[in-house]
Amino acid sequence: MPFVTIQAHLAYGADWKDPVTDKYCTSDLSNCIVGAGRAIVTATSPGCESNGTCFAVSPYCNTEIVVYYDGSSVNKSGFNIRWWYHIGASFYGYPLFVLSLDGGRVDTFLINGTPASAYVLRLVDINTYLPLSSLWFPYIKQYQYGTEYLAVAEYTGGFRKVSLYHCVGANQWIIGVVGYLFTAESSPSAIIPLDYYNEYVKYQELRQAFAYSYSGLDQHGWNADDMIRVLRELFPDRAWAVFDDRQYVLYLYNLTPDYVPDWLIEKLAPTAMKVLKAPADAAVAKAWLDLLNERNAQIPPQAELP
Amino acid sequence: MSGKTGKPDSPGHPPSTPPVKKKVKIRKGGRWVDVDMDGEVKKGRFKYVKFVDDDGLDTYWISPE
Numbered sequence: 374m375p376f377v378t379i380q381a382h383l384a385y386g387a388d389w390k391d392p393v394t395d396k397y398c399t400s401d402l403s404n405c406i407v408g409a410g411r412a413i414v415t416a417t418s419p420g421c422e423s424n425g426t427c428f429a430v431s432p433y434c435n436t437e438i439v440v441y442y443d444g445s446s447v448n449k450s451g452f453n454i455r456w457w458y459h460i461g462a463s464f465y466g467y468p469l470f471v472l473s474l475d476g477g478r479v480d481t482f483l484i485n486g487t488p489a490s491a492y493v494l495r496l497v498d499i500n501t502y503l504p505l506s507s508l509w510f511p512y513i514k515q516y517q518y519g520t521e522y523l524a525v526a527e528y529t530g531g532f533r534k535v536s537l538y539h540c541v542g543a544n545q546w547i548i549g550v551v552g553y554l555f556t557a558e559s560s561p562s563a564i565i566p567l568d569y570y571n572e573y574v575k576y577q578e579l580r581q582a583f584a585y586s587y588s589g590l591d592q593h594g595w596n597a598d599d600m601i602r603v604l605r606e607l608f609p610d611r612a613w614a615v616f617d618d619r620q621y622v623l624y625l626y627n628l629t630p631d632y633v634p635d636w637l638i639e640k641l642a643p644t645a646m647k648v649l650k651a652p653a654d655a656a657v658a659k660a661w662l663d664l665l666n667e668r669n670a671q672i673p674p675q676a677e678l679p
Numbered sequence: 680m681s682g683k684t685g686k687p688d689s690p691g692h693p694p695s696t697p698p699v700k701k702k703v704k705i706r707k708g709g710r711w712v713d714v715d716m717d718g719e720v721k722k723g724r725f726k727y728v729k730f731v732d733d734d735g736l737d738t739y740w741i742s743p744e
Binding site for chain 2: 635636642
């Protein structure tokens with residue numbers, strides 16, 4: 374299977390790109406000098422968005438903001454981390470995240486050519502689905518704290534343990550200069566838009582079968598045949614697709630190519646499409662297409678910001 | 680006489696026969712294969728040839744054109 378290589382950035386010390394003012398955080402995150410700074414604390418339980426408990430604001434800059442560890446997906450082809458990053462002014466050229474990997478901190482950086490950098494360069498808009506890539510910006514969630522905004526991004530990779538640290542003070546970031554490299558394996562993907570909060574049980578079932586995505590769009594698995602078998606059992610009446618990245622075959626269930634959007638074909642470039650089951654009800658296929666398009670809506674990220 | 684309907688064939692018209700499918704070559708499994716094309720579909724930049732594959736599934740294979 375193909376591998377995706379991502380470069381990250383180890384964070385120690387202030388980078389030359391970081392404007393040095395009287396408000397910044399030191400490298401070890403334990404001695405933050407931020408007069409009016411704050412850290413964002415997020416909940417890790419599903420459903421926090423619906424009851425408004427995803428966020429709390431901490432006055433302590435060295436607060437660990439996210440520990441999102443999907444242990445059930447360990448030893449599978451990949452799992453997903455949802456993170457929150459600052460989308461305040463002039464973040465281009467700055468690292469977006471600080472990950473703690475079993476004791477070591479890694480600061481993800483915007484590397485040219487990655488979806489992250491493409492996003493920043495506005496070649497890829499938020500909500501753009503990037504199959505077989507390690508980074509995906511599923512949507513923007515606007516949470517405003519003063520003049521600062523947060524957005525949601527998602528990473529699919531192979532870490533066993535990840536913590537995110539973050540420190541915001543007058544748009545300052547902790548950044549470093551030590552390079553770091555890791556890879557993530559891409560795998561066959563099931564393409565079935567799900568609602569994480571309203572279809573949580575189904576997510577759990579998918580989790581038993583193969584690693585899944587909080588995005589509710591692409592779930593990664595070991596091989597296409599197994600995924601098709603599981604999806605037939607779980608979703609016999611839904612429309613879904615499975616992309617076999619070894620044969621480059623897109624399998625369609627309750628779908629025909631008429632319902633597959635061109636942008637998905639452009640992304641996957643399948644050699645063949647095979648119809649496992651033609652849609653008995655066109656509304657089922659149409660619903661799949663509409664959800665897919667909705668999550669891939671081309672919305673310029675800044676356009677939503679006031 | 681037409682074998683199916685029992686009606687006489689119209690004078691000057693040959694007996695009806697199933698339409699002959701156009702044969703096209705596709706690149707499959709590292710070699711060129713002739714398939715009986717049922718149609719064509721264009722998706723994005725790509726054009727696909729529709730046929731029934733050996734597994735019995737309606738298949739859309741990328742056109743070599």
